[in-house]
Amino acid sequence: MMNEEALHQYFRQVCDDNDQDAYNELYKGLCSRLIHFSAAITGSWHLAEEIVSDVFIMLWRKRAQLAGVANPVVYLYVCTRNQSVNALRQQRRHQHMSLDHLDTEAFAISPDTEQNMLSAEVTQKIESAIRSLPTRCQLIFRLVKQDGLKYKEVGELLQISPKTVDAQLAIAVKKIAEAIRLDMTADTAQSYLFR
Known part of the structure; x- marks a missing residue:
């Protein structure tokens, strides 16, 4: 697992320097973790992969606006959580996300x-x-x-x-x-x- 300092550095390089190599490294370092997290919420690996992909696309599109993010890892987890909950709402499978109904197999x-x-x-x-x-x-x-x-x-x-x-x-x-x-x-x- 990539250490927190390296992830922060890659995030800064993405935001400050438009560095695509750093973006790829950040993706490699967090993708699996975020997919597991999203799959635990959504109950779907396929949906989780789409959600994490969307989160990273959003990161690239808004990179200039995200330079002030203090903790990039938590920021990306929160984005993933929010996207996962929104996806569930759009599917109208759940009206309220409860931590008691997560798919723990995904973890x-x-x-x-x-x-x-x-x-x-x-x-x-x-x-x-x-x-x-x-x-x-x-x-x-x-x-x-x-x-x-x-x-x-x-x-x-x-x-x-x-x-x-x-x-x-x-x-x-x-x-x-x-x-x-x-x-x-x-x-x-x-x-x-x-x-």
């Missing part, structure tokens, strides 16, 4: 991303423990621990307080640690849960 750990850190078997056990969490708790865990967003950023994205993010994350880490403790060493569990 599954990508084996190629995590393979360097943990074996496939351990990854499956962790994924099973994550999937057993309540939906909101699971979403918060994935946004913080897998996508690398800060508590404040997740709070802004989900329209909840950072204290709620902290409390939900603590619950998630405790439940996951309890669920996988018997199957892995304490050091391995700690390295994954608290990285």
Whole structure:
């Protein structure tokens, strides 16, 4: 996963220098994460891909106006969330988006991303423990621990307080640690849960 600093730098190069190579790198660095996020909201991979594509097209078209965006990653997550909710409304499948009805399968750990850190078997056990969490708790865990967003950023994205993010994350880490403790060493569990 591309680090936050590199993503910010690419965003600045897109906005300030009209740099298409930076735009491509930004897309590569965030595309998969945003598609997973959108698919969790919409329940459709195809729709999620279209939405993320639209978000990046909008980014390119409005790049000159976006130079003042303080946190580009959160900005693109919020755009993706808004586009996803709007797509659902247009389809009239849902009148109100609830975090309790997200498609949590769309957030599954990508084996190629995590393979360097943990074996496939351990990854499956962790994924099973994550999937057993309540939906909101699971979403918060994935946004913080897998996508690398800060508590404040997740709070802004989900329209909840950072204290709620902290409390939900603590619950998630405790439940996951309890669920996988018997199957892995304490050091391995700690390295994954608290990285």
